[in-house]
Amino acid sequence: MAERLPVAVLISGRGSNMRALLEAASRPDYPARIVLVLSNVVGAPGLAVASAAGVATATVPHKGLTGAREAHERLVDAALREAGAELVCLAGYMRLLTPFLVSAWAGRMLNIHPSLLPAFPGLDTHRRALEAGAKLHGCTVHRVTEAMDDGPILGQAAVPVLAGDTEATLAARVLAAEHRLYPAVLAAVARGEAGRVPEAGAMLLNPLPLPGLAD
Numbered sequence: 001m002a003e004r005l006p007v008a009v010l011i012s013g014r015g016s017n018m019r020a021l022l023e024a025a026s027r028p029d030y031p032a033r034i035v036l037v038l039s040n041v042v043g044a045p046g047l048a049v050a051s052a053a054g055v056a057t058a059t060v061p062h063k064g065l066t067g068a069r070e071a072h073e074r075l076v077d078a079a080l081r082e083a084g085a086e087l088v089c090l091a092g093y094m095r096l097l098t099p100f101l102v103s104a105w106a107g108r109m110l111n112i113h114p115s116l117l118p119a120f121p122g123l124d125t126h127r128r129a130l131e132a133g134a135k136l137h138g139c140t141v142h143r144v145t146e147a148m149d150d151g152p153i154l155g156q157a158a159v160p161v162l163a164g165d166t167e168a169t170l171a172a173r174v175l176a177a178e179h180r181l182y183p184a185v186l187a188a189v190a191r192g193e194a195g196r197v198p199e200a201g202a203m204l205l206n207p208l209p210l211p212g213l214a215d
């Protein structure tokens with residue numbers, strides 16, 4: 001097999017998407033390997049998961065750091081390069097990025113977001129989807145550009161919104177979809193296939209029978 005793409009994963013919390021990427025990358029035929037898991041939050045639970053899996057971890061706290069946001073990002077960028085990363089996956093990394101980090105990794109940084117972008121960028125996506133009466137919800141993996149939760153979409157997974165859903169039940173359904181989507185998109189990117197067949201980046205999970213279309 002060709003060289004596996006060295007990837008760093010940035011997290012701020014529990015790191016369940018990071019775990020999904022680690023599990024995928026543990027398979028011998030997966031085209032990427034995780035060289036670093038980095039958090040901006042001291043003691044982020046995902047760090048222990050990564051360490052237990054034998055993956056290098058780093059913490060670059062933003063709290064207590066004097067100076068601008070960019071000063072923090074310069075430290076993050078140095079750690080990413082030191083680890084030999086060639087691609088960065090944001091996985092619940094809850095920091096707004098400055099043009100410095102975005103341009104340093106232009107075209108080589110992915111993000112996962114818990115909505116079918118361009119619907120519901122930002123926070124509280126599940127509550128907003130319920131309030132809007134959405135019938136389909138889901139998640140998106142996209143390349144990172146300077147605008148938040150924007151940038152070319154590489155893959156999406158849709159799940160139904162069911163009668164009686166709460167924010168928690170909907171979030172759990174979307175999270176399970178995230179765990180399938182992110183490894184699939186990363187594999188396509190690592191193989192240089194992302195975007196070549198647009199439909200290949202779409203997943204419809206647990207589809208509901210459509211009225212009138214049953215055969």
Ligand code: GAR
Nearest residue numbers: 013014015016017091092112113114
């Ligand atoms: C995930 O749902 C991810 O899509 C979201 O944070 C969660 C992190 O969970 N990211 C964003 O909202 C970014 N805009 P995890 O730490 O268990 O992967």
